[in-house]
Amino acid sequence: MLPLAVLINRDVKAVPRDASVRDAARLMRDTRVGSLLVESGGQYVGILSETDLVRRGVAEGLDFDHTAVHLVMSSPIITLDVGRSAVEANSVMSERAIRHLAITEEGRIIGILSVRDLLVYFKNQF
Numbered sequence: 001m002l003p004l005a006v007l008i009n010r011d012v013k014a015v016p017r018d019a020s021v022r023d024a025a026r027l028m029r030d031t032r033v034g035s036l037l038v039e040s041g042g043q044y045v046g047i048l049s050e051t052d053l054v055r056r057g058v059a060e061g062l063d064f065d066h067t068a069v070h071l072v073m074s075s076p077i078i079t080l081d082v083g084r085s086a087v088e089a090n091s092v093m094s095e096r097a098i099r100h101l102a103i104t105e106e107g108r109i110i111g112i113l114s115v116r117d118l119l120v121y122f123k124n125q126f
Contacts, residue, residue: 003082003083003085004080004082004083004084004085004086004089004103004113005082007086007113007117007118007121008082008103008110008111008112008113008117009033009111009112009113009114009117010110010111011111012037012109012110012111012112013027013028013031013033013036013037014036014037014038014039014044015027015036015037015038015039015048015069016038016039016040016069017038017039017040017045017046017068017069017070017073018068018069018070019068019069020064020065020066020067020068020069021053021057021062021064021065021067021068021069021071021072022064022065024036024048024053024069025053025064028048028050033112034049034050034099034100034114034116035047035048035049035050035099035100035112035114036048036069037077037102037109037112038069038070038073038075040070044077044102044109045070045073045075045077046069046070046073046074046075046076046077047073047074047075047077047078047100047102048069048072048073048074049074049098049099049100050099051099052072052073052074053072056071056072057072074098077102077109078092078096078098078101078102079101079102079103079104079109080092080101080102080103080104080113081103081104081105082103082104082105082110082111086118086121086122089101089103089113089118090118090122093113093115093118099114099115100112100113100114100115101113101114
C-alpha cells in the first residue's frame, strides 16, 4: 500500500481570509483545484471548497465580489498525519463528508488529498 506522501498534492494553494469569494473561485479555476486553504497571520485558518462556494455562497445569494472568503470557508481544517493509510484517509473523508483532506507532517500541513486521488489509488489496487 502506497503511503499518503505519494498520493497527496504538495502544491498547496492558499488564499487570504479577506480575499473575495470571486477571487478565490477564479484562483481555483485557474489552478484547477477543488479547494484552497485560507490564511490569516501566516497560519491556515480554514479551507474553502467548491462545496462551500455552492452551499454557503451561491445558495445564499451572496455577492461574490464583496463577500470575504472567511465567511464561507469551513473551519477547523480536518487533517490526517502523512503516516496514516489511504484506507484511513478514505474513512475520515467518508465519516466527515468531505472531499478534500489536509495532510500533516509533524503538525504542519504539507499537502491536500482529494477524493479523486483516492479514486485513482483504489482503482489501481484492484
